[in-house]
Amino acid sequence: MKIKFWGTRGSIPVPGKDTIVYGGNTTCLEIDLIGGKKVIIDAGTGIRSLGREFESQKEDVDIYLLITHIHWDHIFGFSFFSPIYKSSTRILVDGDKSCMKGLRYSFDNKMGDGFFPIRFEELKADIQFINKLSHSYLEIDSTFIDSIPLCHPQGGFGFRFREGTKTLVFLTDNELDVKKRSFSDYIAFCQEADILIHDSHYRPEEISEHRGWGHSDYQSVLDLALSADVKKLVLFHHAPERKDSDVIKMTILCQDLIKQKKSNLEIEAAKENSILIL
Numbered sequence: 001m002k003i004k005f006w007g008t009r010g011s012i013p014v015p016g017k018d019t020i021v022y023g024g025n026t027t028c029l030e031i032d033l034i035g036g037k038k039v040i041i042d043a044g045t046g047i048r049s050l051g052r053e054f055e056s057q058k059e060d061v062d063i064y065l066l067i068t069h070i071h072w073d074h075i076f077g078f079s080f081f082s083p084i085y086k087s088s089t090r091i092l093v094d095g096d097k098s099c100m101k102g103l104r105y106s107f108d109n110k111m112g113d114g115f116f117p118i119r120f121e122e123l124k125a126d127i128q129f130i131n132k133l134s135h136s137y138l139e140i141d142s143t144f145i146d147s148i149p150l151c152h153p154q155g156g157f158g159f160r161f162r163e164g165t166k167t168l169v170f171l172t173d174n175e176l177d178v179k180k181r182s183f184s185d186y187i188a189f190c191q192e193a194d195i196l197i198h199d200s201h202y203r204p205e206e207i208s209e210h211r212g213w214g215h216s217d218y219q220s221v222l223d224l225a226l227s228a229d230v231k232k233l234v235l236f237h238h239a240p241e242r243k244d245s246d247v248i249k250m251t252i253l254c255q256d257l258i259k260q261k262k263s264n265l266e267i268e269a270a271k272e273n274s275i276l277i278l
């Protein structure tokens with residue numbers, strides 16, 4: 001698998017001098033599978049640049065689009081994803097059961113006079129909801145993808161990709177340490193993952209004021225990664241107020257905590273435009 005981050009930021013895009021390193025765009029990942037197919041996760045503002053990349057390659061776009069949930073920061077970029085305006089594009093959508101509603105509402109949510117000059121029905125691309133992940137798993141060539149419900153207001157899904165012996169888990173907008181879902185379920189889902197990408201929106205001292213907002217602090221995420229024997233943890237969904245220097249500080253702090261535990265867990269923070277190979 002090749003994983004590229006097109007958007008790493010949580011809640012709202014924050015372009016500017018303070019977010020040059022880790023990026024200001026909201027959630028979007030591009031995952032190249034071993035069989036040659038492509039899976040995109042979420043349509044945050046990062047998906048706009050991905051669309052431009054597709055345009056430069058001049059090949060027909062034939063992709064899977066998995067949507068974790070339809071909060072604004074995860075779908076807002078869809079109407080600016082240029083391949084949706086081409087009849088040669090095919091997009092198979094899966095993920096949270098409300099995902100088509102979210103993509104549709106990024107064009108017109110019937111509030112005021114709508115959001116966008118054209119309607120969802122006018123898009124030229126073939127966009128189909130395949131609806132596998134809410135009750136089963138998705139098999140794409142030799143890659144298996146399954147899901148777990150998120151602890152997040154209005155719900156959502158986290159995803160696990162398995163290719164041979166390699167496992168990638170993506171869990172964003174997930175509040176660990178709440179009673180809704182047992183911590184042990186997440187440990188089982190992440191067990192021995194090669195890479196776990198997890199929302200670490202808060203510092204531990206910030207979490208008590210934001211209980212129930214649907215995000216985790218880095219200490220809970222470290223506990224999950226250690227308990228599940230994860231090999232590499234990637235901190236994700238950086239809070240909009242977190243400058244590059246703050247993300248670096250948080251990462252170093254996490255690495256120090258891990259050293260004290262004498263663990264080999266690798267830790268890094270997700271950077272826009274960076275690539276991980278698995």
Ligand SMILES: [Zn+2]
Pocket residue numbers: 010011071073074173237
């Ligand atoms: Zn979010």
Ligand SMILES: [Zn+2]
Pocket residue numbers: 069071152173214
């Ligand atoms: Zn959310």
